[in-house]
Amino acid sequence: AHGEVLYVGKSTQVRTRLLSYFRLPWPEHRHARLLRETSRIEWEPHPSEFAALLREVRLIRAHLPRYNVRSARPLDKWWVITIGRGPAPRLRIQRASAAARSREVAQVIGPFASRRPLQDALRVLNDALGLRDCGDRVRMHTTDSAELFEQTHPALQRTPGCHRYETRRCLGPCIGATSEYAYRAQLTRARAVLEGRDDTPHQHLVREMTVASAALSYERAGWLRDRLTALQEFDAQLARVREALTRPSFVYAVPGRDGDDRLYLVRHGRVMAEARCSDPDAINALQAMERAPAQAPTGAMVDQLDELLLVESWFRGRNGADALAADTVVGALEKLATHVRSAGLAAERQGG
Template sequence: MGADNSKNTVEVESKDDRKARLKHLIKRLPNLPGVYKMLGKNGDILYVGKAKSLKSRVNSYFAKTIDHPKTRALVARIHNIETIITRSETEALLLEQNLIKEYRPPYNVLLRDDKSYLYVFISADKPYPRLAYGRGKGNHQKGRFFGPFPSAHAAKETLVLMQKMFQMRQCTNTFFKQRKRPCLEYQIKRCRAPCVGLVSPEEYLEDVNNTIRFLKGDSSDIHSALIEKMEGAAEALDFEKAVFYRDQLSMLREVQARQAVYTVQGEADV
């Protein structure tokens, strides 16, 4: 009587079965912004990307018109897709760069060359550091770097957000030293005009520290600090400063509400 080898047989998924399974998975993806992770046969992360519409973006990888060799090679290795839905495209951009930095997926090839990626940086200038962005860590003055960001759009959007919330200067040192009066950035409340002494080094340092905390994801600490500052200013009858902190707090709350990330359980399961 022959031995039954059925228990020792490993079922191998055919190429067509894999395509059909992934096609079914993609149909269930939402038309919402978020981040997607392309996974290999062993669950390893091959690629991380962001999208305005997860369904449209992921589906585009499986179009018959894909000619790029790297993309074709990636698609051939995809065995599963995981997604994280976000409430804004901005959050998707920031989340994407954090995941790329953490996992270093092989098909996110730009990360292998720091000169190709964008970083937001805070200069080491004293007493009024500059907030800016540029390509590669080695191409800038000394300072603290945050990123990398996957696109110029992502970096610029982050800078605008920082400007509105914490009003750090973004001008060059040459421009900064030549100012005799506040520029337009001060008029539209995107800078506190340190160039002409309208903010003390101590107050400006608070803005710098809050910017760093926010870029590191520590927004809850900023929230508590701003409430304390606002209440302190009100008690001291410094209502102009209290209004300033109130506006910062209001903007922070708006950003936190808009950028709250949540994962839809089972969305990418088959």
């Protein structure tokens, strides 16, 4: 009654789908509970299943309805690494849906299917680069922002909130032991590691493991080996993410209902624009966007992560979808025309 969107769904038989909700047991079934709160039902027709799926994903992303279960909210199923804002931001593991709602996120790396490997790898990365892993409630005091007397008066000296500073695994931004510039330099190195441009932590662990083995300190060598393994497995996950994000662009032609055929411009796994084939101006605009240079992203944009997952699953699960994809708008139109002619000939044969 207050305008909140409770549920978003897709169906080819809307009437049958809605009537089924009225026969569900109350209060056991969530859709029966959903109807008790519903004051208005709205629907939108779309020319194809792909168009309907794309609209469904975007509506769920915009409203995050509470009656859409996790399987219907793709962002709830995935984890991402986020880098926040502020003088000493930390690497944080979040649900993709939480990162999408947050205003404190500056960069997103992901998606990842499991949280546990991320925890182990980020612990190693934080230790190697001296980044903090304390909670957001811990106040940061870098030397750039410290008051004059805080640096000189013994009574105003702070003590670390954890042991990581004493063991030289954190730069200590919570006690003013580092400057914002020095901390951000290490954060830049962490970004380079996450983007595959720096393997210094790996090399450092290999050197330490070699020294420990030479000194017959096999327990420490084994501990270092486990940390190196965690980092290598994490690097393999990052490589898969980067591969998905750097896929070549293409134009996908989708035959629509009642002749409403459409073209979709896909860049790096995400739908950037669409156009009706019957609208020359829209086709020209799509061609202009196609010619514009596009830089490959180094990290997933969380507000479009669900579209990346949709496009990936669509082309993986449907044979023949690739046949209507082309490098250019003109190529996609030609493939669409061939498909329409073939479908028309098949219909004539069946009718004859």
